[in-house]
Amino acid sequence: MYYEGDMMTTNVAETMAKTHKAISIAEFFEKNKHLLGYENLQKSLLTVVREGVDNSLDACEEARILPDVYVELQKGTTGDNKFKVIIEDNGPGIVKANIPKIFGKLLYGSKFHRLRQSRGQQGIGISAAVLYGQLTTGKSAKIYSRINDGKTHIYELHVDIQTNEPSVVGEDTVYGSGHGTRIELNVKGRYVKGKQSIYEYIQETAIMNPFAKIVFVDPEGEKFEFPRAVEELPREPREIKPHASGIEFGTLLRMMKNSKARIISGFLATEFSRISSEKAKELCVLANIDPKVSTTSLTRDEAEALHDQMQKAKLQNPPMDCLSPITAKPIEEGLKKELAPEFVTAVSRSANVYSGNPFLVEVGIAYGGNLDQDGSVHLMRYANKVPLLYEQSACAITKSVIQTDWRRYKLSQSGGSLPVGPVAITIHFASVWVPYTSEGKEAIASYPVIIKEIKLAIQEAARRMGVYLSRKRRANEVEERKAIFRRYVGELAGALHGLTGKDEEKIATQMSELIEEKLKTMVLVEEPEDSGHDAEDLKDVDNEIPDEDNGEKEDGE
Amino acid sequence: MYYEGDMMTTNVAETMAKTHKAISIAEFFEKNKHLLGYENLQKSLLTVVREGVDNSLDACEEARILPDVYVELQKGTTGDNKFKVIIEDNGPGIVKANIPKIFGKLLYGSKFHRLRQSRGQQGIGISAAVLYGQLTTGKSAKIYSRINDGKTHIYELHVDIQTNEPSVVGEDTVYGSGHGTRIELNVKGRYVKGKQSIYEYIQETAIMNPFAKIVFVDPEGEKFEFPRAVEELPREPREIKPHASGIEFGTLLRMMKNSKARIISGFLATEFSRISSEKAKELCVLANIDPKVSTTSLTRDEAEALHDQMQKAKLQNPPMDCLSPITAKPIEEGLKKELAPEFVTAVSRSANVYSGNPFLVEVGIAYGGNLDQDGSVHLMRYANKVPLLYEQSACAITKSVIQTDWRRYKLSQSGGSLPVGPVAITIHFASVWVPYTSEGKEAIASYPVIIKEIKLAIQEAARRMGVYLSRKRRANEVEERKAIFRRYVGELAGALHGLTGKDEEKIATQMSELIEEKLKTMVLVEEPEDSGHDAEDLKDVDNEIPDEDNGEKEDGE
DSSP states (O other): OOOOGGGSOHHHHHHHHHTOEEOOHHHHHHHTGGGGTOSSHHHHHHHHHHHHHHHHHHHHHHTTOOOEEEEEEEEOSSSTTEEEEEEEEOSOOOOGGGHHHHHHSSSEESSTTSBSOOSOOSSOHHHHHHHHHHHHHOOOEEEEEEESSSEEEEEEEEEETTTTEEEEEEEEEEEOOSEEEEEEEEEEOOOOOSTTOHHHHHHHHHHHOTTOEEEEEOTTSOEEEEOOSOSSOOOOOOOBOOBSTTOOHHHHHHHHHHOSOOBHHHHHHHHSBTOOHHHHHHHHHHTTOOTTSBGGGOOHHHHHHHHHHHHHSOOOOOOSTTOOOOOHHHHHHHHHHHHOOSEEEEEEOOOEEETTEEEEEEEEEEESTTSOSSSBOEEEEEETTEEEOSOGGGSHHHHHHHHSOGGGGTOBOOTTSOOBSSEEEEEEEEESSOOBSSTTOOOBOOOHHHHHHHHHHHHHHHHHHHHHHHHHHHHHHHHHHHHHHHHHHHHHHHHHHHHHOOOHHHHHHHHHHHHHHHHHHHHHOOOOOOTHHHHHHTTTGGGOOOOTTTTSTTTTO | OOOOGGGSOHHHHHHHHHTOEEOOHHHHHHHTGGGGTOSSHHHHHHHHHHHHHHHHHHHHHHTTOOOEEEEEEEEOSSSTTEEEEEEEEOSOOOOGGGHHHHHHSSSEESSTTSBSOOSOOSSOHHHHHHHHHHHHHOOOEEEEEEESSSEEEEEEEEEETTTTEEEEEEEEEEEOOSEEEEEEEEEEOOOOOSTTOHHHHHHHHHHHOTTOEEEEEOTTOOEEEEOOSOSSOOOOOOOBOOBSTTOOHHHHHHHHHHOSOOBHHHHHHHHSBTOOHHHHHHHHHHTTOOTTSBGGGOOHHHHHHHHHHHHHSOOOOOOSTTOOOOOHHHHHHHHHHHHOOSEEEEEEOOOEEETTEEEEEEEEEEESTTSOSSSBOEEEEEETTEEEOSOGGGSHHHHHHHHSOGGGGTOBOOTTSOOBSSEEEEEEEEESSOOBSSTTOOOBOOOHHHHHHHHHHHHHHHHHHHHHHHHHHHHHHHHHHHHHHHHHHHHHHHHHHHHHOOOHHHHHHHHHHHHHHHHHHHHHOOOOOOTHHHHHHHTTGGGOOOOTTTTSTTTTO
16 A cells, blocks of 8 residues: 555655646635735725725825826625725836736735835735635726826736736727826625724824825725825835845845845945945954955855854944934824814834835824713724724734823823723834734734834824813813802802992902912912833833744744 | 926836736745744744645655655854754655656645645645855755665755745765755754753653654764654645635636646536536536536636536535544654653544535644643644644634633633643644644645544543542542551550450551441442533534634635
C-alpha cells in the first residue's frame, strides 16, 4: 500500500507535477474575498461604496480639485439583496488608455510604489469591487471618464479571473464637457441604517474631509447633502525617499541593484532621505568600504557591514511634508457642521516616526448639542481621512482612548471602557503607510509610539474640554444660587421693609444688584488645570508591551 | 490654486496616468509580509518551519508514503537573530522542471484549484518563506530534490520580486538514490522555548500526525525525536466537484463558459456534485429552460433563473470522502505517545457541511500523568492536521470549549474561561476549505454549524472522561474506607475474641474478606450518565449570532 524506500517510482512525482499550476491574484481574492472586506452582505456593500469614495477623494486631492462626490444606491430589479451603486466625482478623470487596468486588474495603481499619504495604498480596492460585483451579480462595471478634452469615454468591463487582466465588453465615446469619473456597479449587499452603515461612513467622511461636498441618495430615493465646511484643500503631500532605519537587508540589495547611482556613496545619498553626501561617506568609512566603490562590485560582507552601519546611524527623522494633515480649524468646522455641538476643539500634533514611517495624530472633540446624553462617547476612528467602522476593539486608537483617564476631564468612565457623555471624538491617524492589523484595513496596529502620540493628542484636546466643562458647571452653580436668592428677595425685602421702614422696592433692587455683583466674580475664578497628572499617565507608555497579534509587527529591528 | 470647472486641463489626468503601473504579488507581500505570518521575529521563524513541515507532510500523504521529517535550526554566523532552517522529508520529491516555480513564485501550486483536504491551500506558503529569507538575509534558498531516478537535483534560487518569477542563481545535479525534498533557508528570527515555540508546534504536529516520524534539532544542537505511533496513513482524500449550494452567480457563469459540456443539463450533471442527470433536467424545467439548450446560448435571465433554482433545490450533502480524518484510535495513540496520560479518549464525528463545504471535527482528551495539575487545560487547536498557535481567543474552537459546561464532566471552570485541570484537549477541524479568519491562518471563523459540531464532539469525549473521573473518585473513596476499616480490624477482632472466645486471627481474616467483598460491589455501581443535559447545552446553538468580524462570512446566502 505504501511506497517504502526504493519501491516508490518516479511516476508518483511525475503525476503530482502535472497538477501544479499558477494561480492568478484575481482567483486568489475571488476565493478569499473576505480578506478584502467582503465578509458578509452588509459589510460588502459598505466596502464597495468606500472603495469608490476613497478613490474619488484621492483623485481630487491629487489634482488639487475641491471634491464634489455623488453616491447613489438603487435597489436592484431582481431580488431585494441586489443594488446598483453609483459613485461620481469632479476629479481629473482618467485617460482612456488607463481605464481598463485601473478598474479591471487587481494590483495596479499609482500609490503602491511611492511614499506619501493617500487613502488607497495597494492598487486592489476598486478592481476588487468590480470583481465582487461580477462574482455576485454576473454583471460588468460601467465607467465614465472625462478629462476635459470634450469627450466622455465609456467602458463596460470586468476582471478576467484566470488572467487578472481587464475584459472589455463595451466601449463608447460621446461628447461632453468637464472632468470627472463615474462608476456604476451591480452588487449583492444588504442595506442597513445606524451603526456600521453607509450613512455613518459618509457622515464620518464628511466630518474629516470638510473640504469635500458629498451627496448621498439612499435606496429609498432619499437625498442627504453633506456640504463643504471649508474652501481649502489640505496641503499637498510630497513624495519622500525611504528612510534607512528599519530597511531590510534584502531590500537594500535590491535597491542597490536597481539604482542608477554608480558609486556606493552616491547611491546612499540619492536613494535615501536624510543621508547627505557627507553622511554617506561617513557610513562607508564606518563599514570599512571605499565610498567610491561601484555598487555592483560590493561584496556580500561589505553590503552587510554597510547595512549594519545604516541601522546604527543616528539619522534625522524623515521629512514630514509627505503627510497631509487636516489641521485643527477644518476639523472643528467639520464637527460643527455635522453635529452642531455646543463646544468643539481640535488638536493637530506634529509628526513622529514608527519603523521609519512618518505619521501624525489629530484629535477633535465635540460636546453637547444634539449629541446623545446617555451611553458611551461616539468615537470616530480615521486612517488617512478614511473612517474605520469595524474591529474597533483591536485598534490602537480605541486602546488609547480607553487607557486615558477621562474623569480628569469631567467625564465619567469605568475601567477598561470608553468614557460616557454627550461627546463625539474624532481621531485621525495619518501616515505614508498605515500599519493595519489586517487587509480588512479596519484597525491600526498598537506600536507603543503610536499609542503614545494618540494619548498626547487626546490629553491636549480633552484638557480644553475639561476646562470648558468646569466653567460650565460653575456657571450652572452660580445660576442655581442666583435663583435661590431671587426666590427669597421679595420675602426678605418685605421683612426688611417692616423692620426698617425703607422702601421695599428699593431694598429688593439693591439686594438683586448685590447678588449679581457677588456671583459675577465667582464665575470668573478658574479651577487650576491639572496638567501635572498627564506626565503620570504616560509614564509606562515607552515600556508598553505590544499585543501578541498585531503589536509586534516589524519588531523594530 | 484649484482647478474649477473647465479650468482644469487634460494635463493633470495625463500626468497622473504616467504614475500608474502594475504591482507584482511578490512586491505586495514583501510590503505586507505580516499578512502571511511574518509579523515579528519569533512568529516569522515559526512560520518558516511551519510552511516547510506542512509541505513535507502534504507531499508524503499525497504520495502515500509514511512521513519521515527532519527539522534543523542552525545559528547564523552573523548576528544572533539569523538562522539557517533545514527541512527534509522522504516524500516523492519534485520533478526538476517544477522546482523553480514551486519555491520561487508566489501563487503557484497544486492545491488551490481542487476541492479536497490538504494542509496547504493557497500556493503561497513555501515561496513566501523563500521571499522572507531573501528579504531579511539577502540569501537565496537551496533545494535538493530526489525522485528515485538516481539523481539529486540541486537549485539555489529566490523570488524575483518585480516579476514574481523564480530567479535561479545556481543549479547542479549529483548522483544519489532515494526520494525526498530538502530545503535550506537563511532567515532572520528569534528562537524561543515554551508557548508558541517551534518545539510546541512540532510536538503538537506529532500528536495529531501520529503516522509521521519527526526529528527536530534545536539551535543548541539538542536533538528531539518524535517517533511514529501508528503505521498507517489516514485515508486518502478524494477530489470532489463543487456543491451547488452557495455558489455565486458569477462563478456559475464562468463555469458554464469554461465547461466542456455542450448542453445545460449535461453541464449541471458533470460539473457539480450531487446533481444527477435526472436532477439536472428537473432544475432546468423548474427554471423554465430546455434541458437540451446549449450552455452558450443561455440568456442572462435564464441563467439567473437556473441559479435561483440551484439555490432553492434540496440537494444531498456533498460526498465526504474528500476528507481525511485521523480517526479516534490514532488520535489516542498520538496523545499517549507524547503525553503519557493516565486516561485518554478520542471522538471522530461524521461529516457536516458549512456553506457547501464538507467538514468534520475530531476531539481527543488526555487526563493525568505528566500533565500540569494546576492552571487551565492545555488546548491544542488544529486545522487539517496543522496546529494553530496564535489568535486562540478569536477561534471557533476556543469559543466552543469555553461555552461547554465542564463542571458536568468533573472539571472546575469559571464563567467565560477554559476549564482547569491536568487535561490536554486536541480539537481537529478538517475541511476542503478551512474558513480562516485571516491570511495568518491561525483561527477558524465561528459559523454556527461549526460551533455546534465542535461542541457535540467535545461533549462525547468529555462525557467519557467524566465517567472515568467519577469511577476514579469512587475508587479512591472505596480505598479510603477500606483503609479505615483495616485500621480497626485488629482492635475489633480482639474485642470480638474477648466477647465470643472465637479465634482472633480467624475473625480478623473473615472481617477483612467481608470488607473486600462489600466494597468491591460498591465500586461497580455506576453513576447515571447525565446525557439528558447535553441537549440543553446545544439548545441555542442553531440561533447563535455569529461574531461581527469573522462569523458572518459568506452569509449563507
